[in-house]
Amino acid sequence: MFPPLPNPSVQAGESKFGEQDLVRRSASSVPPPARRLTPMAKLIDVTKCIGCKACQSACLEWNDLREEVGFNPGSYDNPTDLTPNSLTVMRFTEWVNPETKNLEWLIRKDGCMHCEDPGCLKACPAPGAIVQYSNGIVDFVHENCIGCGYCVKGCPFNIPRISKVDNKAYKCTLCSDRMAVGQGPACQKACPTQAIVFGTKDDMKKWADGRIKDLQSRGFKNAGLYDPPGVGGTHVMYVLHHADQPELYGGLPAAPRISPLVDLWKGLTKYTGLAVMGGFAVIGMLHHLVTGANKVSAEDEKHASDLTKSKA
Amino acid sequence: MSDVERGDAVHPGNPVTVDRYTPGARINHWITAACLVLLGISGLALFHPSLFFLTGLFGGGQATRAIHPWIGVVLFFSFSGLFIRFWKANLWKREDGTWMARLRDVLAGHEENLPESGKYNAGQKVVFWMMSVLIIVLIGSGLVTWDEYFSQYTTVTQQRIAVLIHSAAAVTILCVWIVHVYAAIWVRGTIPAMTRGRVSGGWAWRHHRKWLKELVTGK
Numbered sequence: 001m002f003p004p005l006p007n008p009s010v011q012a013g014e015s016k017f018g019e020q021d022l023v024r025r026s027a028s029s030v031p032p033p034a035r036r037l038t039p040m041a042k043l044i045d046v047t048k049c050i051g052c053k054a055c056q057s058a059c060l061e062w063n064d065l066r067e068e069v070g071f072n073p074g075s076y077d078n079p080t081d082l083t084p085n086s087l088t089v090m091r092f093t094e095w096v097n098p099e100t101k102n103l104e105w106l107i108r109k110d111g112c113m114h115c116e117d118p119g120c121l122k123a124c125p126a127p128g129a130i131v132q133y134s135n136g137i138v139d140f141v142h143e144n145c146i147g148c149g150y151c152v153k154g155c156p157f158n159i160p161r162i163s164k165v166d167n168k169a170y171k172c173t174l175c176s177d178r179m180a181v182g183q184g185p186a187c188q189k190a191c192p193t194q195a196i197v198f199g200t201k202d203d204m205k206k207w208a209d210g211r212i213k214d215l216q217s218r219g220f221k222n223a224g225l226y227d228p229p230g231v232g233g234t235h236v237m238y239v240l241h242h243a244d245q246p247e248l249y250g251g252l253p254a255a256p257r258i259s260p261l262v263d264l265w266k267g268l269t270k271y272t273g274l275a276v277m278g279g280f281a282v283i284g285m286l287h288h289l290v291t292g293a294n295k296v297s298a299e300d301e302k303h304a305s306d307l308t309k310s311k312a
Numbered sequence: 313m314s315d316v317e318r319g320d321a322v323h324p325g326n327p328v329t330v331d332r333y334t335p336g337a338r339i340n341h342w343i344t345a346a347c348l349v350l351l352g353i354s355g356l357a358l359f360h361p362s363l364f365f366l367t368g369l370f371g372g373g374q375a376t377r378a379i380h381p382w383i384g385v386v387l388f389f390s391f392s393g394l395f396i397r398f399w400k401a402n403l404w405k406r407e408d409g410t411w412m413a414r415l416r417d418v419l420a421g422h423e424e425n426l427p428e429s430g431k432y433n434a435g436q437k438v439v440f441w442m443m444s445v446l447i448i449v450l451i452g453s454g455l456v457t458w459d460e461y462f463s464q465y466t467t468v469t470q471q472r473i474a475v476l477i478h479s480a481a482a483v484t485i486l487c488v489w490i491v492h493v494y495a496a497i498w499v500r501g502t503i504p505a506m507t508r509g510r511v512s513g514g515w516a517w518r519h520h521r522k523w524l525k526e527l528v529t530g531k
Contacts, residue, residue, distance in 0.1 A: 027361035125358045126373050146373030148358060149459030153472045162459055167374060261472040265479060270360055273483035280487045284494035287419065294421045294499045296514040301327050304513025307528055308324040 002197045002207060008181045015180040017133055024132040026124035037135035041201040042174065042185055043208055044109050045239040046249065047215060047223070048195035051076060051090055051107040058190030059088050062175065084163035084170040087111055088187060091250030108238065108249040109187070109196070112159045112172035114138045116232030119258040120171075122266055123154025129169075136201065136235035137174045145169050154266075156231060156256035174235065204237060211239050230257035314526045315401045315430035322527045328513025330524065332431075332505040340393045341506055347387035348489060354380040355482050381458045388451045395444055401431040402441065407522075408434035428521040439492050446485040453478035 021037055022030045060067060065085040073080050076092040088111035095104045118138045121130040129144035130151060140151075140160075147167030151160045160169045175185035183189070184198035197207060208225045215223035224243025227233050238252070246252040319334035333341070354376045357366035367376040407427035411418070411434035417425040418435065426433075432440065456466050456474035463471070496502045501515040516524040 027364060125361065125364065127361060127364055144373070146358075146367075146377040147459070148377045149457075149463060149471075150475070152459070152463070153468060153475055155468075158468055162463070164460075167378070167460065259469070259472055261469075261476050265472070265476045269476065269479050269483070273479065274360055276483060277486050277490065280490040284490060284498075287494075288498055291419065291421055291498075294423075296501050296512060296518050298514075300518040301512060301514030304328045304517040304524065305324075305326060307517065307524065308322055308328050308513065 002194050002199075005182070005184050005198070008183055013181070016182055017135060017180060021133045021135065022131050023134045024118070024121055025128050026121045026126060026130040028127040033134055035134075037133065039134075039136045039201040039235065040174075040179065040199065041136065041204040041235045041237055042114075042188060043197050043199075043204040043237050043239065045195045045197070045208075045211055046106065046108050047211070047220070047239055047241050048193045049090075049107045049109065050193055050195070051092060051105070052192060053078075053090055054190040054192060055109055055187035055196060056086065056088055056090060058186040059172075060085065062178070062186035063087065063173075082110065082159060082161050082171075084161045084165070087170060087172040093248060093250050095248055104241075106241075106249050108252060110159075110250060112138065112174070112236065113157055113231070114172075114174055114235035115156070116234065117258065119154035119156050119231070119262060120151035120160055120169075121154070122258060123150040123262055125150055133176075135179070137176050137179065138235075139173050139176050140169055140171060142166075142168045154258065154262050156253060156258060172236075201233075201235065208237065208239050215239075215241060226252070228253075228256050230255050315432070315523050316526050317397070317401055317431060320431070320523075320527055322513070322524070328516075329510050330513055330516045330527065331510050332516075333509045335509065337394075337397055338506055338509055340390060340397065344387060344390040344394055347383050347390060348485075350383050351380065351387060352482075352486055352489070354383070356486075359479060359482070378460070381454060381460075384451060384454050388447060391443070391447050398432075398440060399444075402437045404434075404437060405430065408437060411435070412438075423518055428525075429519065429523065430526070431520060431523040433519065435491075435495065439488055439495075442488045443485065443492075446481050446488065449481045450478060450485065453481065 017037055021033050021035070023033060024030065067079060067083065067085045070079050072078070077089065079086050079089060082089055088109055091108045091110050093106040095106055096102070097104050114136055115138065116136065118130070118132055121132060121138060124130045125148060126144050126146045129141055129146065130138065131141055132138050145168040147162055147169065149162050149169070151169050152158070152162065160171045162169050175183070178185060188196040188198040197204065205225065205227070212223045212225060220241040222244040223239070223241050226238035226240055226243060226246055240246060240249065242248055246254050319331060319337070321331040323329045323331070353366050354370055356363045357376055358380070364373070367373045370376040370379055407429070410427045411429065414426055453474040455462050456471055457478055466474070499519065501512055505511045513524070
């Protein structure tokens with residue numbers, strides 16, 4: 001068993017991290033932080049998940065959110081997708097393993113992966129609407145959010161959702177408010193099987209190693225850790241029984257990275273665009289300086305006058 | 313085929329004046345112009361972080377995000393009006409190729425080396441057609457990017473392509489706009505065509521001689 005985190009003190013105390021720990025801030029820059037926090041991570045062991053949705057309930061409960069009563073689409077997925085209120089959902093996949101002919105029920109808790117290289121933050125045009133702390137949390141600052149949906153386009157995992165109520169983007173915060181007082185995320189606390197554990201990223205990798213060895217010894221030869229390098233690693237990681245086929249788990253991308261289209265849009269287009277427009281304006285001014293105004297001469301007026309008279 | 317548009321007329325006198333744009337065309341033009349400027353400002357504000365402060369002109373980031381697409385809708389319909397008015401006189405003619413080939417003379421102000429132009433010269437026609445095509449591209453890609461109402465109809469990949477096309481087309485149209493505005497300033501006597509609706513006879517003789525001759529001879 002993974003040793004649970006002790007309960008927090010009931011005395012008011014200092015926040016464990018804050019503004020001074022920002023390493024990235026959307027559409028703006030931050031001074032290099034004086035200290036680096038230990039990178040934290042949430043490890044979701046899909047192989048231990050029983051699909052009880054305690055994590056979903058805990059998430060709604062802690063964040064004081066309510067989901068609308070939905071409908072049954074013929075699977076256990078409820079709601080069927082992430083919403084501005086449901087910051088995490090369990091995705092249920094029924095898969096027949098072609099090697100064993102066994103029906104496997106793959107249940108993955110979906111939500112923000114807290115990428116080390118966050119596509120949402122890089123796409124965001126609003127200064128300070130998305131921030132990244134040195135402990136790995138990628139958080140949305142709603143007072144700065146303008147609701148444009150660029151984060152949706154930037155995200156390699158299709159996670160952020162824009163609220164139709166206040167036109168702001170929502171996603172899992174990794175319970176940044178709980179972490180500020182030394183607690184783990186609400187979902188982790190509620191999980192009855194320790195399919196979700198929380199701690200430093202190094203500890204989580206070590207814990208995952210033990211789990212993977214155990215799985216491999218029991219026939220899951222492709223068991224492994226999902227910590228995709230394409231986004232610089234993530235602060236939410238999965239232990240998968242079939243780490244060679246992450247797509248099986250409700251479409252978890254095998255090699256996520258920030259889309260080259262987003263790189264092009266936020267890189268080349270942004271800088272050359274401004275340069276080209278500025279260039280056109282400067283060329284115009286230079287042209288006017290060199291050639292002077294193109295003026296109508298008295299001769300032109302006389303020609304026009306002659307022309308109209310000749311036909312009048 | 314004559315380039316003469318409805319409302320064009322010559323008034324003999326000293327100096328000669330020529331009616332170039334009807335009040336309807338001018339109102340239509342300035343609505344479009346105002347929309348394009350507002351779209352440019354609000355779009356640039358979301359295009360580069362150093363210009364985000366421009367959102368203040370629209371009442372903040374949320375308001376800018378909300379209003380930009382609606383201005384685009386107004387511009388689309390307003391420009392459609394201009395297109396219906398002006399497309400015929402902007403059809404490409406043989407002399408336009410010659411005009412383009414002598415761009416060096418155009419920029420040096422040597423009108424005497426250029427073929428006589430109809431109501432629009434080749435440069436104006438290029439601006440007209442580029443605006444027409446780019447506005448269609450912008451409204452199309454803009455609808456795909458309009459998260460509030462249309463995000464559910466497209467995939468994220470389609471939205472990424474749309475936003476890339478939208479920003480590239482926006483940069484291009486703003487360059488076309490700079491050329492358009494600069495030409496109107498550089499070629500003195502042009503701006504009254506869109507403000508008061510008329511130009512001097514000398515201006516028409518110098519820059520659109522074929523059109524002036526058509527007006528005078530009435531064919």
